[in-house]
Amino acid sequence: MSYIVIVGAKSDIAKATAREYAQNGYDIYLAGRNISELETFAEDIRVRSEKAVELVELDILNYASHQAFYDSLAEKPLGVISAVGYLGEQEKAQLDNQEAQKIIDTNYSGVVSLLNIIANDFEERRAGFIVGISSVAGDRGRKSNYIYGSAKAGLTAYLSGLRNRLYESQVHVLTVKPGFVATKMTEGMDLPEKLTAQPEEVAQDIFKAQQSGKSVLYTKWMWKYVMMIITSIPEFIFKKMSI
Numbered sequence: 626m627s628y629i630v631i632v633g634a635k636s637d638i639a640k641a642t643a644r645e646y647a648q649n650g651y652d653i654y655l656a657g658r659n660i661s662e663l664e665t666f667a668e669d670i671r672v673r674s675e676k677a678v679e680l681v682e683l684d685i686l687n688y689a690s691h692q693a694f695y696d697s698l699a700e701k702p703l704g705v706i707s708a709v710g711y712l713g714e715q716e717k718a719q720l721d722n723q724e725a726q727k728i729i730d731t732n733y734s735g736v737v738s739l740l741n742i743i744a745n746d747f748e749e750r751r752a753g754f755i756v757g758i759s760s761v762a763g764d765r766g767r768k769s770n771y772i773y774g775s776a777k778a779g780l781t782a783y784l785s786g787l788r789n790r791l792y793e794s795q796v797h798v799l800t801v802k803p804g805f806v807a808t809k810m811t812e813g814m815d816l817p818e819k820l821t822a823q824p825e826e827v828a829q830d831i832f833k834a835q836q837s838g839k840s841v842l843y844t845k846w847m848w849k850y851v852m853m854i855i856t857s858i859p860e861f862i863f864k865k866m867s868i
């Protein structure tokens with residue numbers, strides 16, 4: 626087997642996904658900011674799985690570095706998984722455009738810049754897979770997080786178009802829409818237990834969905850039905866609701 630690259634590798638979901646892929650025989654490039662902080666984690670995977678794990682520095686907001694980042698990978702990856710994300714503060718983003726821009730750029734523009742480069746290479750090689758972690762928040766805008774949600778909606782539409790474009794090149798694109806996941810991002814939030822996944826469950830779901838060539842994954846699975854209900858509520862009712 627060979628390498629996959631995991632972007633936003635310090636994320637709890639990304640770390641669980643790295644373990645899942647290494648256990649299943651893949652070598653891993655872990656890419657993120659201040660990535661040397663993951664050295665102990667990387668060594669743990671190396672010892673347990675006997676797979677290669679390499680750390681590569683990447684800031685998704687530094688667009689100018691994306692081509693050089695990809696070119697620096699000695700062996701071109703079989704697949705890419707993007708777990709980069711920034712929830713930010715909705716109320717702050719309503720007042721401060723820097724916060725709004727950071728949410729949009731981290732969840733959408735930065736990811737698009739990097740995936741464009743990787744998609745072009747995969748298309749030319751007529752091989753590879755792309756997994757983008759979006760969110761159920763992108764399925765319908767809500768007052769509590771619509772700036773983050775709109776960036777994720779953009780990412781979901783981007784991944785859909787990319788999947789459509791790359792189909793003929795046999796490059797598979799998976800859109801992941803987690804509901805609630807117990808990670809650093811949701812620390813301190815009061816989340817309903819039955820609807821909240823652990824990062825390890827999400828990682829297993831991603832691996833299975835990617836290997837089987839699925840297009841869109843809701844995780845936990847019941848979020849598909851929760852979002853079906855939420856998106857079917859008429860706007861004149863939805864606008865009065867607090868959900």
Ligand SMILES: NC(=O)c1ccc[n+]([C@@H]2O[C@H](COP(=O)([O-])OP(=O)(O)OC[C@H]3O[C@@H](n4cnc5c(N)ncnc54)[C@H](OP(=O)(O)O)[C@@H]3O)[C@@H](O)[C@H]2O)c1
Nearest residue numbers: 633635636637638684685708709710760803805806808810
């Ligand atoms: N947790 C949930 O309930 C939930 C629900 C739906 C979707 N998601 C999505 O799932 C993905 C993983 O999130 P998570 O829950 O595992 O949260 P997390 O631990 O906060 O992960 C987010 C990751 O994005 C990285 N990141 C942020 N800005 C970056 C930048 N400029 N350059 C490179 N990396 C950057 C962070 O790196 P640093 O450590 O350097 O800050 C962090 O590792 C995200 O896309 C998130 O939006 C999460």
